[in-house]
Amino acid sequence: MERMPKKQRHQQLARLIEDNPFLTDRELTRLLKVSIQTIRLDRLELAIPELRERLKLMAERSYDPVRSLPLHEVIGDILDLQLDKSGISMFEIRDEHVFSRSGIARGHHVFAQANSLAVAVIDDEIALTASADIRFIRPARLGEKCIAKAYVRSSGVQKGKAKVEVFTYVGDEMVFQGNFVIYRSAGAADEEGAGEA
Amino acid sequence: MERMPKKQRHQQLARLIEDNPFLTDRELTRLLKVSIQTIRLDRLELAIPELRERLKLMAERSYDPVRSLPLHEVIGDILDLQLDKSGISMFEIRDEHVFSRSGIARGHHVFAQANSLAVAVIDDEIALTASADIRFIRPARLGEKCIAKAYVRSSGVQKGKAKVEVFTYVGDEMVFQGNFVIYRSAGAADEEGAGEA
DNA sequence: CGCTGATTGGCACCAGGTATCAGTATGAAC
DNA sequence: GTTCATACTGATACCTGGTGCCAATCAGCG
Secondary structure (H helix, E strand, O other): OOOOOHHHHHHHHHHHHHHOOOOOHHHHHHHHOOOHHHHHHHHHHHOOOOHHHHHHHHHHHHHOOOOOOOOOOOOOEEEEEEOOOEEEEEEEOOHHHEOOOOOEEOHHHHHHHHHHHHHHOOOOOOEEEEEEEEEEOOOOEOOOEEEEEEEEEEOOOOOOEEEEEEEEEEOOEEEEEEEEEEEEOOOOOOOOOOOOO | OOOOOHHHHHHHHHHHHHHOOOOOHHHHHHHHOOOHHHHHHHHHHHOOOOHHHHHHHHHHHHHOOOOOOOOOOOOOEEEEEEOOOEEEEEEEOOHHHEOOOOOEEOHHHHHHHHHHHHHHOOOOOOEEEEEEEEEEOOOOEOOOEEEEEEEEEEOOOOOOEEEEEEEEEEOOEEEEEEEEEEEEOOOOOOOOOOOOO
């Protein structure tokens, strides 16, 4: 019947919730063998919000109205776009983009910004990256705002291949440079999209 | 006072919730000017779950024990890893990785898998992509499982630069190939990590 | 006129909590 | 011993955001 020390229970509680935020207080009573009131006092002390708030938080994080998630359409916010000519986007390096140990952005996020801008700048129904030659000039760090500028060097409407050069800056320092070759559908404008409003 | 037709309200309701899943029924009554009961009947007909269920769903999606989100550590599941030699990872193309119109994977996801494998295979505290030369051989499509194989061509422990070649296959077809140059901290093993449990 | 579908209102109930007050157990201090 | 603080448990009222169900109303149509 010996109760484990409070501190230890707090640690366990924190760990349990961390690796399963979906636990209700009732389930926690089972796992920690204390009353539901104790669980609630513990959460209070540890400043762990109630289940619904936890889920809401997670949902908010994954929702993000700015659509800055690599899951969505364009990575970064388009600041300027002149189809088949040039484009500019901004992408802020946040916690979730960096190596936690160094605060340096993972390369693929910086790449993703550049790549999706290179695709967005092509004035075509279908545009796909064919190849790219890229360099990470200096690391981008947590909190920095990356400004990517894309220039269409040859639009290749006939040939079906466009060349786009992208430079990414933080302030006036270049952090990334890439040459993209983008496949384009070359005038074959599909008209299937009747389903969506 | 004219009520808009039910169908139209249903469409609006669906759209409203789609672009703000956080709306409660009460808020929807305000937006659609109908009673809360009507809202609930509508949700019932449209099979739209209640607020809490919606948030729970989003939270679950963003939680994903497999960590297949580009937000997290390694994109794809590591199947095999021999540090400073080679590595294999698997990444399944899902809805959220493709252009909805064509079902073709966005380049940066395929790149992200390759890039993070190239970084993971380096046996060092700090490893960063310096540059890469990549080619998308053929598009990867929804549902396909991409197998990336990374080979360390020169580990460059002294020089601080490693060369890693990555090939990504779907079945026996190559979809991506890349040559990565990875900066490494070259033996400077930091020992700061005293904060975490 | 009655019928039907759409809409509204009211009430009981539920989960997963918060907030508050009261009671018990246990060990240390005096 | 008594006293006190801390930890824990219990019980109750209340809140939000719903579900489920039943009854009432309202509009349009044949």
